Each structure stands twice: as structure tokens, then as C-alpha cells.
Amino acid sequence: MRTTIADTVDAAVAGIEDGATVLVGGFGLAGMPFDLIDALIRQGAGDLTVVSNNAGNGDVGLAALLRAGRVRKVVCSFPRQSDSYVFDELYRAGRIELEVVPQGTLAERMRAAGAGIGAFYSPVGAGTPLADGKETREIDGRVHVLEHPIKGDVALISAHRADTMGNVVYRRTARNFGPVMATAATTVVAQVGEIVPAGQLDPESVVTPGIYVDRVVRTEVRRLTVQGAR
Amino acid sequence: MTTAAGCREHPDLAPLTTEELAARIARDIPPGSYVNLGIGQPTRIAEHLAPDAGIVLHTENGMLGMGPAATGDAIDPDLTNAGKVPVTELPGAAYFHHADSFAMMRGGHLDVCVLGAFQVSHHGDLANWHTGDPDAIPAVGGAMDLAVGAREVLVMMKLFTRDGAAKLVPACTYPLTGAGCVSRVYTDHGVFEPGPDGVRVLETYGTTADTLGERLGVGLIR
Numbered sequence: 001m002r003t004t005i006a007d008t009v010d011a012a013v014a015g016i017e018d019g020a021t022v023l024v025g026g027f028g029l030a031g032m033p034f035d036l037i038d039a040l041i042r043q044g045a046g047d048l049t050v051v052s053n054n055a056g057n058g059d060v061g062l063a064a065l066l067r068a069g070r071v072r073k074v075v076c077s078f079p080r081q082s083d084s085y086v087f088d089e090l091y092r093a094g095r096i097e098l099e100v101v102p103q104g105t106l107a108e109r110m111r112a113a114g115a116g117i118g119a120f121y122s123p124v125g126a127g128t129p130l131a132d133g134k135e136t137r138e139i140d141g142r143v144h145v146l147e148h149p150i151k152g153d154v155a156l157i158s159a160h161r162a163d164t165m166g167n168v169v170y171r172r173t174a175r176n177f178g179p180v181m182a183t184a185a186t187t188v189v190a191q192v193g194e195i196v197p198a199g200q201l202d203p204e205s206v207v208t209p210g211i212y213v214d215r216v217v218r219t220e221v222r223r224l225t226v227q228g229a230r
Numbered sequence: 231m232t233t234a235a236g237c238r239e240h241p242d243l244a245p246l247t248t249e250e251l252a253a254r255i256a257r258d259i260p261p262g263s264y265v266n267l268g269i270g271q272p273t274r275i276a277e278h279l280a281p282d283a284g285i286v287l288h289t290e291n292g293m294l295g296m297g298p299a300a301t302g303d304a305i306d307p308d309l310t311n312a313g314k315v316p317v318t319e320l321p322g323a324a325y326f327h328h329a330d331s332f333a334m335m336r337g338g339h340l341d342v343c344v345l346g347a348f349q350v351s352h353h354g355d356l357a358n359w360h361t362g363d364p365d366a367i368p369a370v371g372g373a374m375d376l377a378v379g380a381r382e383v384l385v386m387m388k389l390f391t392r393d394g395a396a397k398l399v400p401a402c403t404y405p406l407t408g409a410g411c412v413s414r415v416y417t418d419h420g421v422f423e424p425g426p427d428g429v430r431v432l433e434t435y436g437t438t439a440d441t442l443g444e445r446l447g448v449g450l451i452r
Contacts, residue, residue, distance in 0.1 A: 027291045027328075028314035030307060053328075057314075080369040081314075091367055100368045103290065104332025104375035111329040124336065124378045127409035129360075130370065143409075172325055173291045174308035179327040207327070223307050 003166025025157035055079035113149035114183025152185030166210025295323030335379035343380035377408030389417035
């Protein structure tokens with residue numbers, strides 16, 4: 001269905017249900033949909049499974065959602081960072097589940113969901129603990145691991161600009177997981193710094209076509225960096 | 231990557247400092263390569279790459295043509311490296327999304343990656359993501375994808391732990407990142423090539439191949 005433009009971030013996240021799987025864009029803080037997450041906290045859905053590269057930085061964005069106690073499980077590649085103290089505390093207290101997935105496999109599993117692929121074989125992780133219990137197969141002399149798609153009920157992403165058709169462009173490395181998550185969820189919500197009339201984005205430069213995007217909302221651009229993370 | 235004939239021993243030199251090791255690795259990266267430098271010490275190699283070598287840096291969060299760390303007004307929250315440190319963009323840079331970034335890795339398009347390691351086995355197995363400590367929070371990031379995907383996987387590490395235990399081992403005791411994936415190991419005491427037939431020693435610093443072999447408890451191939 002055609003993209004709708006939401007007036008507020010609260011309207012943009014309406015209808016997210018308890019127990020939903022939520023794909024959350026961003027790599028660290030770059031591309032993190034802060035305002036949509038804040039709205040999700042206000043909206044109140046809980047018992048969520050969150051799929052994201054990290055498990056929160058500092059006290060903002062995903063970390064705030066975790067602190068609010070709304071997340072049952074995190075699926076990510078790299079939870080432990082210098083400023084992931086909110087997640088670390090919950091994990092050590094046994095109050096949150098964790099599934100660690102190699103970063104490229106995380107992206108590809110979502111790509112598969114968005115592209116209608118039933119499952120795929122990848123050499124990544126073969127012979128490691130992350131392949132335990134997974135079906136393997138030798139292809140061209142190399143062991144491959146069978147990986148299944150990750151489909152979201154909702155994807156929350158942040159991007160640079162959208163048009164009224166829902167076409168989206170990103171900025172620099174804040175693109176990261178946005179385009180692949182936008183294909184992999186039933187309802188895709190994008191917060192953007194600017195919404196322009198149809199015709200004002202160069203069609204050649206569109207990264208996420210509007211067919212993938214359900215709701216767009218304009219938000220103020222925030223400039224947050226991870227301090228001292230190495 | 232060319233294999234030197236025999237072993238060049240430098241018993242009179244001191245073991246290499248981290249900076250010297252970074253410079254040593256930089257010399258072995260072929261001009262024109264697409265290279266990913268892992269988080270931590272390997273990022274220091276960038277400073278030692280010859281500006282005219284035309285080497286292009288890849289960062290797994292979606293960029294080719296990454297420049298040096300950003301300072302002052304050049305800091306842009308939308309432009310970071312895989313360690314989340316603000317970086318800059320060089321002329322000819324390109325951005326792409328995460329699935330593409332890892333497809334170019336897995337698909338064999340990346341010439342070289344340099345990773346840190348907890349342990350490397352004599353057969354080239356890599357362990358660099360988890361100590362197996364039950365209290366540790368596991369975090370793998372892109373290490374497994376890089377280990378499997380890059381055409382040459384170079385390791386930059388100290389040869390011994392602070393307690394003196396060898397990190398080049400008969401078999402990794404830590405959980406693996408990748409099996410048989412390491413092409414070459416650069417350390418403060420020497421350069422090694424692990425493989426199916428055992429470990430070849432290419433260079434030594436501050437010691438001889440015989441002495442290193444004794445400390446490592448392995449017959450090193452010359």
C-alpha cells in the first residue's frame with residue numbers, strides 16, 4: 001500500500017503490539033531512529049524482540065528502550081561496547097535473552113526475508129560455536145551453514161530525506177542497516193530529516209523505493225556521537 | 231602476497247613495537263588493494279600505507295574510500311568507522327548498505343583484512359571473539375564474516391600473553407572465529423605462515439627461529 005506521511009512520531013509507531021519483533025536500524029548511534037524509539041517507549045508495547053546491530057549505546061535510543069524494560073530478547077552482532085552498560089546490566093541479571101549473529105549473516109538473513117528466500121547456505125560461522133545445532137553442507141569443498149530469514153513485524157529506521165511517495169535516501173554511513181531492514185518487516189516506519197514533494201528526489205539516487213516504506217515522519221536532526229568508544 | 235624464501239632472522243633487533251609492527255604489515259599490503267583494517271591495533275596500519283600505493287580502505291558499516299579519523303568541525307555523526315569513531319571521506323569514496331558491504335566481503339572481492347587475535351592455531355584457525363569465560367558477554371561483530379570472506383586474512387598480535395603463554399598454538403582453546411582462514415601472522419617476535427603442514431617462520435625480531443621454536447614448542451618450518 002502507498003506510503004502515508006505521519007504528523008507525529010507517536011502516530012508513526014501506533015499499533016505496535018506486545019511480543020512484536022522490531023528491526024531497529026543504526027550502527028552504534030549512526031542511523032539510530034531515536035525519535036521513533038522514544039515514541040515506542042511512550043506507546044507502551046512490551047515483551048519485544050529487537051533485532052539491531054548493537055544493544056544500545058549510552059542512555060539514548062535502543063538503550064532507553066531496554067532500560068524501560070520493554071525488550072525480552074535482543075538479536076544482534078555486537079552487544080558489548082564501552083558504553084553498553086544498560087544492556088550489560090540486564091544481561092548479567094538474567095533479565096534479557098541474547099542471540100549473537102555474525103554481522104553479515106544478520107544483514108543477509110534480513111535481506112533473505114525481504115527477498116522471499118526460504119533459507120540460504122553461508123560459509124560464515126562454519127566450525128564455530130555459532131553454527132552449533134545448525135544444518136551444514138559441504139559445497140565446493142567448503143562447509144556452509146544453513147541460515148534462516150529474520151522477518152520483522154515492524155522496522156524502525158532513520159534516513160536523511162524522503163519524498164511524499166516514500167522514496168528514501170540516506171546519508172553517509174548512517175545508511176547501514178536501513179535499506180535491508182526496510183525490505184524485511186510487515187510495517188516499515190522511517191524518520192527523516194526532510195520530506196520533499198514527489199519529483200524532487202533524483203529517481204537515480206533513490207536507495208529505498210517507497211514500495212517498502214509504510215509510514216514516514218519528519219523529525220529534527222540530532223547530532224550524537226559515541227564518545228570514546230573504541 | 232609473496233612468500234620469502236627461507237627465514238630472515240634479526241636477533242640483534244629489539245622485538246617490534248606496535249607502531250613498527252603496523253609499519254611492517256603496511257609494507258606487505260600490495261598497491262591497489264581493497265583492505266579492511268580490524269578494530270583496535272590494526273587501524274594503526276592506515277597511517278603507514280604509502281599515499282601513492284592507491285590502497286582503498288573498506289569499513290564494514292558501508293564505505294569504501296575511508297579517510298583518517300575526523301577532528302574538530304569535520305566530525306560528522308553520520309560518518310564513522312566500524313569502531314564507531316568519526317572518520318573522513320576520501321575522493322572517490324562510495325557508500326552502500328550492510329548487506330552489500332558483507333556481500334563484497336563474502337563474495338571474495340576484498341583483497342586483504344587485518345585482524346587482532348586471542349589465538350591462532352598452527353593450521354591457521356583463528357580465535358578472536360570470545361574467551362569462553364562464562365561471565366563474558368559474547369560479541370562477534372563482523373569478525374567471522376571477515377575471516378571467511380577476505381582473500382588474505384592477516385593477523386596482527388603479540389606472540390605471547392602477559393603471562394608468557396604462546397598465542398600461536400597447536401589448537402585454539404578459545405572458541406573459533408574461523409577455521410583454517412589465517413594466511414599470515416605478524417607479531418612482535420616474528421612473522422609466521424600457518425598452514426596444513428604446520429607453521430613456517432618468515433622473519434624473527436630480537437631472537438632466532440630456533441629459540442622461537444623452543445618457546446612455542448613447535449618445529450618451525452624454514
